[in-house]
Amino acid sequence: MSKVEEFEELRSLLFSIAYRILGSVSEAEDAVQEAWLRFDASPTRPDSAKAFLSTTVTRIAIDVLRSARVRREEYVGPWFPEPLLSDPYQDPARAVELADSVSMAALLLLERLSPLERAVFLLREVFGFGYDEVAAAVGRSEAACRQLLVRARKHMEAGRPRFEADRAERQELASRFFDALKEGDVGGLQDLLAADVQLVGDGGGKAPQLARAVVGAENVARLLGTVFPWLIRIDVTCEPHEINGQPGAVVRDRDGKVLHTLSLDVLDGRIQTICSVVNPDKLGHIGPVADAWAVDREVKRVRGGRG
Structure with a gap:
């Protein structure tokens, strides 16, 4: 050989x-x-x-x-x-x-x-x-x-993190989560989240990011259920993928460029943590990277124009 x-x-x-x-x-x-x-x-x-x-x-x-x-x-x-x-x-x-x-x-x-x-x-x-x-x-x-x-x-x-042993159940929960996300179904999202769920984002100072982690099912569901429908209005898409061996998605702008990734940690039939990587320096290996600042400005403009 x-x-x-x-x-x-x-x-x-x-x-x-x-x-x-x-x-x-x-x-x-x-x-x-x-x-x-x-x-x-x-x-x-x-x-x-x-x-x-x-x-x-x-x-x-x-x-x-x-x-x-x-x-x-x-x-x-x-x-x-x-x-x-x-x-x-x-x-x-x-x-x-x-x-x-x-x-x-x-x-x-x-x-x-x-x-x-x-x-x-x-x-x-x-x-x-x-x-x-x-x-x-x-x-x-x-x-x-x-x-x-x-x-x-x-x-x-x-x-040590623990995960659902049943991959099929984990994927089914993720599918329901992303369906509710696209529909802006706050109640549906909240039903899938653990009471102490955390939404954490990594922008590295190079993209719009959360000022701090969002904690609690109601807070996380309300934030996601409010933001994602506006992203969809400007043709942002959510493409299901396994991210780091866990259920997740690649979020792309209207040109198919990578905006950010989402990954879900699941335990006991609920989503425990949602991790979002927005830093463009960490996304280039997936494909061409979107201008997250431009997308953020467009969402604000559309939301402002429609009250």
């Missing part, structure tokens, strides 16, 4: 590792590409392509995450990972298996961990690497990795 063939067989694994460490599609793709360049340039053939490439992409991602931490501390408003519609290299069955580990809630929880803890936790708990493989990947002893994992587990268990 050629190096190219070996790499392509492992590309999905490498991207999955890098994205979960970094929370960025573009940075994960860059890390995978850099790992390939190092693999291709290696003067000798590694005994295990998987070991070489997973170690390489993990170390690259850790280095990138360390530098990204400063930028995230200075970020305007809530920070969310770049929305992931799907891993184009991954087998669908494997994608289902890994869905919860890539959810917005899970990735935000990983932000509590140091870069090393994050890498160790993911390699061991999500991807099932042996301690020897984890140790080689992060450049620490097996004993040190066990200690890192213990600390990481404590942080993760303190706020």
Whole structure:
């Protein structure tokens, strides 16, 4: 098997590792590409392509995450990972298996961990690497990795997200939610929301965004049920998609450009959290990005003209 063939067989694994460490599609793709360049340039053939490439992409991602931490501390408003519609290299069955580990809630929880803890936790708990493989990947002893994992587990268990086990039920609830959203059915929306539901948006200061999280079923339903019918009047569309392994949608302007994404966390038959990513810097991998400010101005103009 050629190096190219070996790499392509492992590309999905490498991207999955890098994205979960970094929370960025573009940075994960860059890390995978850099790992390939190092693999291709290696003067000798590694005994295990998987070991070489997973170690390489993990170390690259850790280095990138360390530098990204400063930028995230200075970020305007809530920070969310770049929305992931799907891993184009991954087998669908494997994608289902890994869905919860890539959810917005899970990735935000990983932000509590140091870069090393994050890498160790993911390699061991999500991807099932042996301690020897984890140790080689992060450049620490097996004993040190066990200690890192213990600390990481404590942080993760303190706020571990839970999700509906029944994917069909989750998707059916999401379908009802988006139908009610398009119709501006405030009562219908409220029936689908948990009492303490949160609506949180990430604009990064580069797009219109909520001043703060909106909390409570009545508040969230009223806001969404009021805003979305006006968006539909100016030909904004809501395209259902899985976002980070959870039910969601891509919202597009009249030209089909990406305005923002919505993802829903579902538990006990109710929507617990609605995450909206509006920052244009985080949407380019999905497609051409809309001018959210222009859409916001048009909605205000139309609403003002129609009382």
